[in-house]
Amino acid sequence: SFFLLDYFMATCNPEKVIKDAVHGTIKLDRVLLKIIDTPQFQRLRYIKQMGGKYFVYPGASHNRFEHSIGVCYLAGEFVKTLAKNRDLGISEKDILCVQIAGLCHDLGHGPFSHVFDSMVAPLLDPDNPWKHEDASVLMFEYVINKKPYGTDQSIRNELYRAGLNEDDMLFIKELILGCPLGLQHSDTDPTKYNYKGRSKEKWFLYEIVSNKFTSIDVDKWDYFARDCHGLGLSYDFDWKRYISVCQVLYDSDLKRKTICPKEKEATSLYDMFHAREMLHRKALQHVTCVSIELMIADALVSACEVLKREIGLDIKLAMIVANDQVTDSQLEKAMSTYELFTDTILQTAILIESKKPESEVGNILNTIYGRHLYRLVGNVAEIPQIPQMSDWRCDAKKIKKTLIDYLAKHRFSHPDDYEVYVATFDYGMKNRDPLDLLRTYRKHEDPPKAHPLTPEETSRMLPRQFEEKRVRLYCKNLSKLEHMKRIFTIWSNENSLSSTSEPNTPSSTPIKEDTPSRDQLTSPETRRNLKFD
Numbered sequence: 001s002f003f004l005l006d007y008f009m010a011t012c013n014p015e016k017v018i019k020d021a022v023h024g025t026i027k028l029d030r031v032l033l034k035i036i037d038t039p040q041f042q043r044l045r046y047i048k049q050m051g052g053k054y055f056v057y058p059g060a061s062h063n064r065f066e067h068s069i070g071v072c073y074l075a076g077e078f079v080k081t082l083a084k085n086r087d088l089g090i091s092e093k094d095i096l097c098v099q100i101a102g103l104c105h106d107l108g109h110g111p112f113s114h115v116f117d118s119m120v121a122p123l124l125d126p127d128n129p130w131k132h133e134d135a136s137v138l139m140f141e142y143v144i145n146k147k148p149y150g151t152d153q154s155i156r157n158e159l160y161r162a163g164l165n166e167d168d169m170l171f172i173k174e175l176i177l178g179c180p181l182g183l184q185h186s187d188t189d190p191t192k193y194n195y196k197g198r199s200k201e202k203w204f205l206y207e208i209v210s211n212k213f214t215s216i217d218v219d220k221w222d223y224f225a226r227d228c229h230g231l232g233l234s235y236d237f238d239w240k241r242y243i244s245v246c247q248v249l250y251d252s253d254l255k256r257k258t259i260c261p262k263e264k265e266a267t268s269l270y271d272m273f274h275a276r277e278m279l280h281r282k283a284l285q286h287v288t289c290v291s292i293e294l295m296i297a298d299a300l301v302s303a304c305e306v307l308k309r310e311i312g313l314d315i316k317l318a319m320i321v322a323n324d325q326v327t328d329s330q331l332e333k334a335m336s337t338y339e340l341f342t343d344t345i346l347q348t349a350i351l352i353e354s355k356k357p358e359s360e361v362g363n364i365l366n367t368i369y370g371r372h373l374y375r376l377v378g379n380v381a382e383i384p385q386i387p388q389m390s391d392w393r394c395d396a397k398k399i400k401k402t403l404i405d406y407l408a409k410h411r412f413s414h415p416d417d418y419e420v421y422v423a424t425f426d427y428g429m430k431n432r433d434p435l436d437l438l439r440t441y442r443k444h445e446d447p448p449k450a451h452p453l454t455p456e457e458t459s460r461m462l463p464r465q466f467e468e469k470r471v472r473l474y475c476k477n478l479s480k481l482e483h484m485k486r487i488f489t490i491w492s493n494e495n496s497l498s499s500t501s502e503p504n505t506p507s508s509t510p511i512k513e514d515t516p517s518r519d520q521l522t523s524p525e526t527r528r529n530l531k532f533d
Contacts, residue, residue, distance in 0.1 A: 473488055
C-alpha cells in the first residue's frame with residue numbers, strides 16, 4: 001500500500017549506526033530504535049550475558065543488551081538474503097517482524113541470565129514451568145503498550161504506523177518462543193504446523209531466530225561469537241558464507257518449505273556445534289563457574305526474600321507462563337515488578353540491610369570475592385544406554401536422586417550441606433545428531449532439490465554420541481568436606497559409577513586452600529571480617 005511504502009521510504013536511511021565489537025557496523029531503523037530506547041530494553045544493560053562466569057573470566061563482561069542488538073542484526077541479514085528470492089513472498093513486514101523478534105527475544109532474562117532460569121526459579125517456585133522465554137513474550141507485550149518517555153504515542157501505535165497489525169504481533173511472539181504461543185512447555189511435534197502468525201507457506205521464517213527444528217539460528221551465532229570474543233577463545237564459523245549459500249526449498253518428507261544450505265556446509269555446521277560443546281566445557285559449565293553460580297543463586301534467593309519482606313516486591317508474582325489467557329492487569333502487575341529485577345538486586349538487598357548487624361547476601365558475595373567457594377567433591381557420568389535394558393545409571397536425573405537419598409542416610413542435609421548439579425554437554429539437540437532434520441541441496445542439481453544428508457556427505461569423524469551428562473556433587477558445608485568425599489567414593493564404587501576427570505580450575509582464579517567451613521563462616525569473628533561495609 002501507499003502508506004506502507006511511505007513508511008519504508010521514510011526509514012530506508014537508518015537513523016543510527018552502531019559500532020559493535022563482534023559484527024562491526026550495525027544499522028538500525030526508527031522502529032527498532034523506539035524499542036531500544038525503552039526502560040525495559042535498557043534494563044538488559046544490567047544483566048550479564050554469561051552470568052557468574054565474569055568472576056572466573058574477566059573478559060566475560062558483556063551484557064544481554066549488546067547480544068540482543070547483535071541477534072537483531074543477524075536476523076535482518078538472514079531474512080533479507082532469503083527475500084532476494086521473490087518467489088518466497090517475503091514482505092517488508094516479515095523482515096521487520098523477524099528483526100523485532102531478534103531484538104526482543106531476551107527481554108525476559110532475569111538476574112545473571114541463566115542462573116536465574118535454571119537455579120533460582122526452581123527454588124522459588126518448584127512446580128512452575130516458567131522460563132525466561134515466557135517473560136520475553138510478556139515483556140514484549142508490556143513494552144509495546146507503553147508510551148516512551150517524552151512522547152504521546154505507544155510503541156504499539158508506532159508498529160501500526162509501520163504497517164503491522166495484531167497478527168504480526170502474534171507472529172513476533174511465536175518467533176521469540178520458537179513455537180506456537182501456549183505450547184512452549186509441551187512436547188509439540190516439530191513436523192506439525194500449529195502457528196497462527198503466518199501461513200504454512202512461510203514456516204521457514206520460524207527457523208531464523210529460535211530454531212527448535214535443527215537448532216541452527218542467529219541467536220546461537222551471536223552468543224557463540226560474542227561469548228568466545230569475551231573469553232578469548234577462537235571461533236571461526238562464517239555466518240555470512242552460510243546465509244549466502246542457503247535456499248528455501250520444498251521437502252516432500254517434511255511436507256513444507258525449509259531453509260537448505262549447500263551440502264558441503266555440513267562440515268562447518270558440525271564445527272559450529274562442536275564449538276558450542278567446547279564453550280560449555282571450558283566456560284559455561286566449568287567446574288569453578290558452576291560453583292560460583294550456585295553461590296550467586298543462594299545470594300539471589302536471599303535477595304528476593306529481602307525485597308519481598310522489606311519493600312513488598314515478590315518476583316514469584318511475575319513468573320507467569322505466557323499464553324493468550326493473561327489479562328492486561330496481570331501483565332501490568334507482573335512486568336512492572338519483573339523489570340526491576342536485574343543483577344543489581346544483590347547490591348539493592350545489601351543496601352536495604354545496611355543498618356543490620358550483617359547481610360546474608362553481602363556475606364555470600366564476600367566469600368565469592370575471597371575465593372572461598374563451594375568445593376567439588378566428585379562427579380560421575382551416565383553409563384551408556386544398553387538396548388532393551390533399563391538401568392537407572394543411564395539417567396542423570398535418577399543418579400542425582402539416588403545420590404541425594406544416599407547422602408540423607410549419612411546425615412547430610414540438602415541444600416544446607418551440599419548441592420548436586422547435572423552438567424550437560426551436547427550439540428544442541430540433546431542426544432540427537434543436530435543435522436538429522438537438516439535438508440541440503442547439491443551443487444549441480446538444476447533445479448535444486450531438498451535432501452537429507454547422506455552418510456557420504458557427513459564426516460566419518462563424528463562422535464559416537466551427541467550428549468554427555470555428568471552428575472557433580474558440590475560441598476557447601478566445608479567442615480564436612482573430607483567425610484563427604486569418603487561417602488561419595490563409597491557410593492560411586494558400590495554402584496559401579498566411575499568418577500570422571502573434569503577440567504582444572506583456571507590458574508588465574510584459584511580456590512583458596514584455607515577455605516573456612518560454613519560453621520566458621522557464621523562465627524561472630526568471621527562475620528565481622530566478612531561484613532559488607
